[in-house]
Structures are given as C-alpha cells and as structure tokens.
Amino acid sequence: MPIIAPTLGRRLPGELIFAAPRRFTALPRHGNCLSVERFRCLHTSPPLYRAPVEPPRPVRTNETRTKQRYSPRHTGSAAVSLIASAGLLSLFAGLFEPDTAPRDAPSNAPPDDRDPDLPRFRLSDVRKHDAKSDRPWVTYEDKVYDITDWIPAHPGGDVILRAAGGSIDAYWDIFSIHKSPHVYEILDQYLIGFVDSADLVDGRPLPEQIEDPFRDDPPRDPRLxxxxxxxxxxxxxxxxxxxxxxxxxxxxxxxxxxxxxxxxxxxxxxxxxxxxxxxxxxxxxxxxxxxxxxxxxxxxxxxxxxxxxxxxxxxxxxxxxxxxxxxxxxxxxxxxxxxxxxxxxxxxxxxxxxxxxxxxxxxxxxxxxxxxxxxxxxxxxxxxxxxxxxxxxxxxxxxxxxxxxxxxxxxxxxxxxxxxxxxxxxxxxxxxxxxxxxxxxxxxxxxxxxxxxxxAPAIQEMPITSAITAVKLGDWAPLPPETKEQNMSTQPNGNAEKTDRRSDTQVARSNSAGSAATPRGRRASVAGYAYSGGGRAIIRVDVSLDNGKTWDQAELIDDCAVQGPNQESPCSGHKSWAWQRWRYEGVIPLPDEPRGSRADARPDETKKGLEKEDQDHEDGKRCQTLLVKATDEAYNAQPEGYDAIWNARGNLANAWHRVRVCSECESKKE
CATH class of the missing domain: 3.90.420.10 (Oxidoreductase, molybdopterin-binding domain)
Incomplete structure (x- = not known):
C-alpha cells in the first residue's frame, strides 16, 4: 500500500501518530523511523502503535513455518478469548475457524503442492473478514494474510482496510514501491494460509473475484x-x-x-x-x-x-x-x-x-x-x-x-x-x-x-513557465527586414558583411528564378500560455521563430477585461492566480537546405537531431524551431535549457519551450 501517514492529530514530542481505525497506545519513535520515506525502516521496526490486546506476531521463516501448523492465535479458541473480553462471545465465537469442510475441487484441478502445514480458505471465508471485522484479512495472489497487526504499523493502513475481505493485488499495482523483495518479506509475516484450490484457476483467483478499486470512477471526456x-x-x-x-x-x-x-x-x-x-x-x-x-x-x-x-x-x-x-x-x-x-x-x-x-x-x-x-x-x-x-x-x-x-x-x-x-x-x-x-x-x-x-523542502509556489500550444501556418511570404539581417554573417572585426550562405548551385537556381532570390518563409499564427506561481503577473512573453536568432514580443491577451455593461471580469482574487494567454503573428524563415549541413548549426544539436532534419529535407520539407520564454513582474525568467535544472523526478520543467515546425517546400513561386 502507499506510504501514507495522513493522520493529522496533534503529535507529542517523541511520538509519531498514524491513522488507524481504532485506538492504539502510542509508542516512542524508533531511530530515524520518524521519516516516512524510510519505508523499510518503518515496517521492520517495532510498530508505532501496539494493539492493547496482544503484541505483533513474530517473523516466521520458511524453516519454522514447515514445523509450525496454523498459529493457535488464529484458531477459534484465540478468537473466543479475544472477543469474550469485549463481552461479544456469543456473536463472534468461531469467527476465525479455518474452513476444513470437504472441497468440491474440479476433477481436473492440478495437485496442491503448497505448504501442507498451512490451512486453505475459501474466498467466501475471506470475505467475512472485511474492514468491519475485528481481524481483517486480505489475499495476495493465492495467499491469505491476517493484517490485524500490520494496520497500525503500516502508514497506509487505512488504505489496506479498503481491501480487507478481498485481494490487495489491484491496490498494490497502483504503487510501484510494493514491487520490492523486502516488502514481500514484511507481508509474509502475516501469512496464515492459502486460497483453496477450488477458487483458483491456473493458481490464481479469477479476475472477476478481485475487487477493482476504480469501479466507481466517473466517465471522462474522450478528448482528454x-x-x-x-x-x-x-x-x-x-x-x-x-x-x-x-x-x-x-x-x-x-x-x-x-x-x-x-x-x-x-x-x-x-x-x-x-x-x-x-x-x-x-x-x-x-x-x-x-x-x-x-x-x-x-x-x-x-x-x-x-x-x-x-x-x-x-x-x-x-x-x-x-x-x-x-x-x-x-x-x-x-x-x-x-x-x-x-x-x-x-x-x-x-x-x-x-x-x-x-x-x-x-x-x-x-x-x-x-x-x-x-x-x-x-x-x-x-x-x-x-x-x-x-x-x-x-x-x-x-x-x-x-x-x-x-x-x-x-x-x-x-x-x-x-x-x-x-x-x-x-x-x-x-x-x-x-x-x-x-x-x-x-x-x-x-x-x-x-x-x-x-x-529538501517540499515544492510549494510554482516557478515561471510558458508553452506554445498552437501553430497555424499561412501563405509563403518574404521575410521581414530584421530577419533577413540574420542571414548575413558577422566578420571578426565586427563589420556586418552581407554574405549569402547558400551554395553556388542554390544561388544560381535562385537567380534564375528572379524574385525567388528574396528569402521567404511561411506566415504563422502562434499561441500559448504563460504562468508564474505566487500570484506574480506575467509582464512579457518573448517569441522566436528562428531558434533564438531573433526575438519579438507576443501580444498578451487581456482576458480579465470586462467585456460589456453589467458584466463582471472573469478574473477573481487578490492576485494574478490565472494563466496568461498570448498570441503572435510572423513569418517563419524556412531554410533552403537541411540544417544538418549549415555552418551555423547549434552545438547542442545532437547527431540524431541532425539526421532527423536531413530526413525531413529529403522528404521535401523545410523545418524550423520556434521558441517561447516569459518574464513575470518580479523579473523572474525561464532558463534557456535543461542541463542545469534536470532532476531525477523531472519536476518543475520550465526551460524555454521549443516546438519544431516543418513545411512542404514551396512548389510555386509568386
């Protein structure tokens, strides 16, 4: 079950309190077990709660289990003594008796070669030990466990109780942490028997016999x-x-x-x-x-x-x-x-x-x-x-x-x-x-x-981010003057010399085409969002249509404006909690040759990326990278790349957003 400690009671010094379905006596914390993330420590240390009736069960190894039959504390006599102390003897007597009645196992059932010293239980027996039972049971695969003592020691005890009387398989599949060998060792401490062969097919209960914890989930929009x-x-x-x-x-x-x-x-x-x-x-x-x-x-x-x-x-x-x-x-x-x-x-x-x-x-x-x-x-x-x-x-x-x-x-x-x-x-x-x-x-x-x-402290306020969410390409058009300048190389002495970087063959083709020598691109409408945490307003969104060579400012959409008389602003609250939509229109310069062969290929472009761009060109396409970055009112800005902010969990990915746009080559010159 998940590592959860949602109990929110007041904690006394030296104690750690977890959620539990009934009262337990708090014990002092042990070593570093106060840290919930230390899952193994938490489960292998003495429980942080102790049931007032009996101590936790000892760990049984495979060797001792073969010598020890079904634990006396799980027999009817144990149950009688436990419940009699609560004055409920007549109601619950025999509740924990293992089912030893003859089985109607299928005639073609494979031989049961599991530990013969442990009893078999029908799933109907297990269902009697649900969350309302004094001793809840669960099954995992073909095994049966009494988790009474595990609930107070496990930080996800209240979630385990949801599975009581049935299988924990589906619940454990939600959390990958349970796929560790030491977790199975912990669970094995509470093994009391096996699911009867009459309820197994190929050694496992049928899927329809396992409760789906997501059975009550609502329908969702298929567009998600x-x-x-x-x-x-x-x-x-x-x-x-x-x-x-x-x-x-x-x-x-x-x-x-x-x-x-x-x-x-x-x-x-x-x-x-x-x-x-x-x-x-x-x-x-x-x-x-x-x-x-x-x-x-x-x-x-x-x-x-x-x-x-x-x-x-x-x-x-x-x-x-x-x-x-x-x-x-x-x-x-x-x-x-x-x-x-x-x-x-x-x-x-x-x-x-x-x-x-x-x-x-x-x-x-x-x-x-x-x-x-x-x-x-x-x-x-x-x-x-x-x-x-x-x-x-x-x-x-x-x-x-x-x-x-x-x-x-x-x-x-x-x-x-x-x-x-x-x-x-x-x-x-x-x-x-x-x-x-x-x-x-x-x-x-x-x-x-x-x-x-x-x-590290837990993440609270969010950093600034932005993203391109829509790109619509229009007609071919000449590039604006400021973009043309970027096609000119800068000499070491700082003087800009208008040098055409295209190959001799391409220049010849362009000259023969007349007006086609003018650099051209595709008109584009670009849109997206920007957002900063802490209620900080976005004051600027910068867009580049040529992989960062030139930048221009996007239009910030005033979504909080009142649209008409007797209407309220759609924005409520004391600070800028909403996102900021933006839009930009320009001409995307699309190179005549694949970028992999260009002299200005960026050093961070990998071989794989260049090969992909070459392939795009061979398929008759021209490609360009669009960028967006935002600035908030505290002048926080996004980092350019991910090398400096990468983290194993992939949290707070807020580098400049990049979108690769490809277009079919211009087939007809204007």
Whole structure:
C-alpha cells in the first residue's frame, strides 16, 4: 500500500501518530523511523502503535513455518478469548475457524503442492473478514494474510482496510514501491494460509473475484489525452488548451493518485477541523455554504510534472514519473469559502496569529482516499492569499475527478497542495508526514541521482513557465527586414558583411528564378500560455521563430477585461492566480537546405537531431524551431535549457519551450 501517514492529530514530542481505525497506545519513535520515506525502516521496526490486546506476531521463516501448523492465535479458541473480553462471545465465537469442510475441487484441478502445514480458505471465508471485522484479512495472489497487526504499523493502513475481505493485488499495482523483495518479506509475516484450490484457476483467483478499486470512477471526456487509466491521469488536449481563458470543466486536466471516492450523499459529507490544542469542530457541506461568506478565485492549477517529457527529451536523460507534455495545467473559476474564516470559527485565534503570536506553522489537508499534504501557515492566514475550501468549479458543483464534494484550493502553489475530496484540516506545528509531502514533490540538483528526501523542502509556489500550444501556418511570404539581417554573417572585426550562405548551385537556381532570390518563409499564427506561481503577473512573453536568432514580443491577451455593461471580469482574487494567454503573428524563415549541413548549426544539436532534419529535407520539407520564454513582474525568467535544472523526478520543467515546425517546400513561386 502507499506510504501514507495522513493522520493529522496533534503529535507529542517523541511520538509519531498514524491513522488507524481504532485506538492504539502510542509508542516512542524508533531511530530515524520518524521519516516516512524510510519505508523499510518503518515496517521492520517495532510498530508505532501496539494493539492493547496482544503484541505483533513474530517473523516466521520458511524453516519454522514447515514445523509450525496454523498459529493457535488464529484458531477459534484465540478468537473466543479475544472477543469474550469485549463481552461479544456469543456473536463472534468461531469467527476465525479455518474452513476444513470437504472441497468440491474440479476433477481436473492440478495437485496442491503448497505448504501442507498451512490451512486453505475459501474466498467466501475471506470475505467475512472485511474492514468491519475485528481481524481483517486480505489475499495476495493465492495467499491469505491476517493484517490485524500490520494496520497500525503500516502508514497506509487505512488504505489496506479498503481491501480487507478481498485481494490487495489491484491496490498494490497502483504503487510501484510494493514491487520490492523486502516488502514481500514484511507481508509474509502475516501469512496464515492459502486460497483453496477450488477458487483458483491456473493458481490464481479469477479476475472477476478481485475487487477493482476504480469501479466507481466517473466517465471522462474522450478528448482528454490519457496518460494512465488506473488511476486516471489525463492532459487537456493541445487544440483545446488555450482555446478559451477558462478551461471547460470536462477538459480540465486530471491528476489522480488513487481512485475517485464515491460520495452517495454530499449533504452528509463532513469536514473536521482540528486546532493546535487538539480540539475539533465539524462542518457539513451545508454548514460551509450557509455560515460563511462565499468567495471566488480564478486560478490555474499545474502539476509539478507538467512538461516533464520536454525535460526528458532535451536533457537527454531519463526522468521518473508520468511523461506529461504541456497539458498538465488548466484554468478555472473556483467558488467556496475562505479557509481563514473557517479556522476562526473553529476557535483559531486568527488575528493573533496574523500578528505572529502563534506556534502554528502548517496547515495539513487530508482527503477521503488517504491523500494528504500541507502548506505553510502564511498563505492560509494572508487575506490576499485566497486559500479556499471549494465546492464549485466554473459555476457548477465540483465534478468527481476534481474533488466532489469539497477540495482545498491553494492558488499559486503546486496543485499537489490543493487536496481533493477534503475531509480533514489540521493546524499543526509540523508539516504533513505523508509520502506526497515528504518525498514525491521535491527538487534536487542535476548531480543528485539518489536523493536524501529529508534534505529538501517540499515544492510549494510554482516557478515561471510558458508553452506554445498552437501553430497555424499561412501563405509563403518574404521575410521581414530584421530577419533577413540574420542571414548575413558577422566578420571578426565586427563589420556586418552581407554574405549569402547558400551554395553556388542554390544561388544560381535562385537567380534564375528572379524574385525567388528574396528569402521567404511561411506566415504563422502562434499561441500559448504563460504562468508564474505566487500570484506574480506575467509582464512579457518573448517569441522566436528562428531558434533564438531573433526575438519579438507576443501580444498578451487581456482576458480579465470586462467585456460589456453589467458584466463582471472573469478574473477573481487578490492576485494574478490565472494563466496568461498570448498570441503572435510572423513569418517563419524556412531554410533552403537541411540544417544538418549549415555552418551555423547549434552545438547542442545532437547527431540524431541532425539526421532527423536531413530526413525531413529529403522528404521535401523545410523545418524550423520556434521558441517561447516569459518574464513575470518580479523579473523572474525561464532558463534557456535543461542541463542545469534536470532532476531525477523531472519536476518543475520550465526551460524555454521549443516546438519544431516543418513545411512542404514551396512548389510555386509568386
């Protein structure tokens, strides 16, 4: 299961608290096990919680298991003694008796050569031990495990409980960390038997007997560009990305770490707010809508992995994670209530905290599916920070993929902090200990391939970025004068000499064509987006149609302007949280010869790239590279390339965006 520690209770010194379905006695932390990312340490150390009835089971090796039959603590007598202490003997007696009735195994079933000292269980037996059972069981492949003692020791215990009574196969497939040998060794500690052969086909349960955790996921627009199906991750399609300032809800990019929680009655959804002193207050969705003043914020959300594919391609190094193109960003109008107002109503001394008189340092968020993250307390307290608890998107209730019925919105920050399906908010002295806070969303230098996750802070505000999302080619046309000058070489003495770099044959052909000697290119309309975190406005977008030789400024579209009388601006919020759309029109110079043979070929062009350009020319095409870069109001600018900002996770890929444009050779001269 995922490395999750979403419990958001107040932690005493020397203790670490994880979510669990019932009360356990906290034990002191052990060594460096406070760091959630140390997965092996966390699982192999004594559990951070101990059940009040019995200690964790000892590890059984293969040698001892062959000498030891089914553990007495899992027999009916053990169950009777355990449950009798709770006064429920008559209700649960015999609950843990292994099924020893004769089997109706298929006559052609292969011989069962698994450990004969361990009992066999029908899947119907396993289903009795679901999350409501006092001793939950799961299956993995053909084995049965009693995970009662594992739940408090595993930081993803609440997710394991979702699989209780069935198979964990589908859940473990979500998280690659479980594909490690030491994790299987840990799981093997809780082995109690095997799935009966009568429920196996080719040694495994039938797929239809394994619960699909994604069975309740909603339908999606087929135009979304799917990166992964389960869990669903999908980009806004390129042609729709900046077609409108507000991204249509159905086309807003989807980033899910797990399944979409099913909510049958949103009116019964409850948000729990916990303060530093451990006091809590609950709010229904209706409470939030009726007790607090509503607020709107127009904001873009962007995944930290947006443009990761661009980094992988141009840094010529592998990056770990979904290879997003430029579509893991979208813009919407969000409506909800201010987090600060809710905290104040719950008893948090808001004005005192704004004056700096508070021990609070973070606000933690947790969602229904166990995702958890946190932000520093500052943005939550800032009246201009616009941190919301959101229940509507683009004028309608939140869709399931985007947090229905309630989510956090932390504008200007990485979207990973805007936790969806929100059910808990905690004011805390420490940040969230979840995997997504402690490990996934961090950044390291290009020399670091085996990072120490504790050495870097979690990503919060986003850096500046931009992208080209549309290029439309028009007619052939003469190049403008400033572009023609770039065809002239500069001599060492600094004097510009108008030297034609074309070969003698090409010059002769051009002269014979008369007016064709004038450099020509294709008219083009180029468009895209720019965005900077922290609410910093974009003040300039620079575009190059010739791979950086010349630059010009794009037109910034004033999407926040009021369009008519009695109309409101589509932009809401105290800062520039939305993206900035831009457009540019010009003439793309297309070389007469393949760039691989040109004297001005850039040194960073690889042999592979040159061979591709030569092939394009042989196919009767001319190609050019378009660039875009942006600057924000703090004069932050994008780096030129990826060599200096490459990182193994491929986070925050914000170098100049490059798009290769190819055109058929001009077939008819004007």
């Amino acid at each position: 560009i799917t990166m992964t199906e389960k869990p669903r991750n999908a980009e806004t399609p390129l042609e729709e990305l900046t077609a409108s300032f507000i991204t249509p809800t159905d086309l807003f990019y989807v980033r899910n770490h797990m399944w979409v929680p099913k909510v049958d009655d949103p009116d019964q959804h409850t948000l729990t707010v916990e303060l530093l002193d451990g006091s809590t207050k609950e709010y229904t969705l209706n409470d939030l809508k009726t007790k607090f003043k509503p607020a709107k914020v127009t904001a873009a959300l962007q995944c930290s992995g947006n443009r990761r594919k661009d980094m992988t391609t141009h840094a010529h190094k592998k990056t770990n994670g979904l290879q997003w193109n430029v579509g893991a960003i979208s813009n919407a109008v969000w409506e909800g209530v201010r987090l600060a107002d809710v905290l104040a109503d719950a008893g948090f001394p808001l004005e005192q905290a704004r004056a700096g008189d508070t021990e609070a340092r973070h606000v933690q968020f947790a969602g229904e599916e166990s995702y958890a993250a946190s932000i520093p307390i500052g943005p939550a307290l800032d009246p201009r920070g616009d941190v919301l608890l959101v229940y509507a998107m683009n004028g309608r209730p939140l869709p399931p993929d985007h947090g229905f019925p309630l989510r956090a919105l932390v504008p200007g920050h990485v979207a990973a902090r805007s936790v969806k399906w929100l059910n808990r908010v905690v004011v805390s002295e420490e940040e969230s200990q979840s995997q997504w806070q402690q490990k996934d969303y961090k950044l390291f230098g290009p020399n670091v391939t085996d990072p120490d996750w504790s050495k």
